[in-house]
Amino acid sequence: MVSAHVWAMSHGVVELFARGTPGARAPFPPEDLLEAGIGIYLRGLGLIPGDT
Numbered sequence: 001m002v003s004a005h006v007w008a009m010s011h012g013v014v015e016l017f018a019r020g021t022p023g024a025r026a027p028f029p030p031e032d033l034l035e036a037g038i039g040i041y042l043r044g045l046g047l048i049p050g051d052t
Contacts, residue, residue, distance in 0.1 A: 002045070009037050 017030040026033070042048045 002047075005041060006038055009041070010034060013037070 013030050013034045017026070039048070043050050
């Protein structure tokens with residue numbers, strides 16, 4: 001289930017940036033968006049510690 005969610009999130013980021021809009025106007029690169037999203041997801045599941 002976790003891998004399916006990460007794949008879905010990755011697919012969404014690719015779709016946003018590959019089409020040029022709205023990704024072209026994003027204030028951050030796609031890899032940062034994906035890394036942050038995965039971090040939030042894993043913290044929510046309690047699989048990695050939260051930021052202190």
